[in-house]
Amino acid sequence: MGFKIGVLGPLNIDIIIKAKAPTDINELNAWSGPSDIHVLAAGAAGYISQNFQQLGNEVHIVSSIGDDSFGKMILDILKNSGINTKYILVEQGKECALAIFILLFGNDKRPLTFRLPTHSGWPQKFGKKVEKFLLNTDLLHSAGYFHFPNLWNENFTALLKKAKSQDLKISLDPQFPLSMLEPPWINILKPLIPYIDILLVDQYEALNITAEDSIEKAAKTLSEEGFNMIAIKLGDKGVLVKNASIMKYVPATQPKRFVDTIGAGDAFDAGFLHALLEGRDLVKSAEIGISTATNSIQNVGGIINFSTVEKFI
Numbered sequence: 001m002g003f004k005i006g007v008l009g010p011l012n013i014d015i016i017i018k019a020k021a022p023t024d025i026n027e028l029n030a031w032s033g034p035s036d037i038h039v040l041a042a043g044a045a046g047y048i049s050q051n052f053q054q055l056g057n058e059v060h061i062v063s064s065i066g067d068d069s070f071g072k073m074i075l076d077i078l079k080n081s082g083i084n085t086k087y088i089l090v091e092q093g094k095e096c097a098l099a100i101f102i103l104l105f106g107n108d109k110r111p112l113t114f115r116l117p118t119h120s121g122w123p124q125k126f127g128k129k130v131e132k133f134l135l136n137t138d139l140l141h142s143a144g145y146f147h148f149p150n151l152w153n154e155n156f157t158a159l160l161k162k163a164k165s166q167d168l169k170i171s172l173d174p175q176f177p178l179s180m181l182e183p184p185w186i187n188i189l190k191p192l193i194p195y196i197d198i199l200l201v202d203q204y205e206a207l208n209i210t211a212e213d214s215i216e217k218a219a220k221t222l223s224e225e226g227f228n229m230i231a232i233k234l235g236d237k238g239v240l241v242k243n244a245s246i247m248k249y250v251p252a253t254q255p256k257r258f259v260d261t262i263g264a265g266d267a268f269d270a271g272f273l274h275a276l277l278e279g280r281d282l283v284k285s286a287e288i289g290i291s292t293a294t295n296s297i298q299n300v301g302g303i304i305n306f307s308t309v310e311k312f313i
Helices: 025-029 043-054 069-080 130-134 156-163 186-195 202-209 215-225 264-275 282-296
Strands: 003-010 010-020 036-042 056-067 084-091 098-105 112-115 139-143 169-173 198-202 229-233 239-242 247-250
Touching: 003 043, 003 130, 010 069, 036 043, 036 112, 036 215, 043 056, 043 069, 043 130, 043 139, 043 264, 056 069, 069 084, 069 139, 084 130, 084 139, 130 156, 139 156, 139 264, 156 169, 156 186, 169 264, 186 202, 186 215, 198 202, 198 264, 202 229, 215 229, 215 239, 215 247, 229 264, 229 282, 264 282
Parallel strands: 003 056, 003 139, 010 098, 056 084, 139 169, 169 198, 198 229
Antiparallel strands: 010 036, 098 112, 229 239, 239 247
């Protein structure tokens, strides 16, 4: 069953370089050799939008990009994926963000270097047409809120308030700051909490949002702060989910093959949220999210490669 989903979040290009290079610095300085190089539309909104679409949903995305060649590439990739990109704002004279994963030494996600964007993470003002585009949906999902301080404004809070007044389900994966921010990060999120139905974070983010020293304490603190439903992603240890009645670890599953973990958290989010929209319970939704994440790590980057989740559960 497909749903209409609005996605609001930053976009960038991921350049993933995979090869076997020498680890000795002197040999490396003299080394040249072929690599597998992949260029993908990514960022907080890029992978999850494509994953939602792969799960059979109609995806409406709102974001900002530069007018450089990478911006055109992002638009082309998303459009070719079947995603509605009508309200991606192209900012003139601006450059898109790039993330370059240099996977030459057997690692699955690092070293990583990146270029920050010169455009906004998403449009700073939401007109009536953009609001209608995002809110005429079954779910509003926002990602990458922590990335850029210029996103921490009343316009975004007002958008969530309007969504909540329409009984729209709202999910948030704030991810992490791209500049120094001392924990606890919770104060940045407090204006949003009354409107958020589902919070998705990883272990690092949960501990820094709460300034707690364990995942269980972090989950309890997030619940006490007012988040109704929480999923904390723990990598190969699975996921901790919590709502008012349960707190439970859901174990990870072993992939048939392993490529990289880039975007696996986004793949989890897509499967988990899709399952919740289908009416599945919290634990079963987490199991489905783990299935989509496991599928993602068997491929390059954060793209899952199936159209329905049912055959994987």
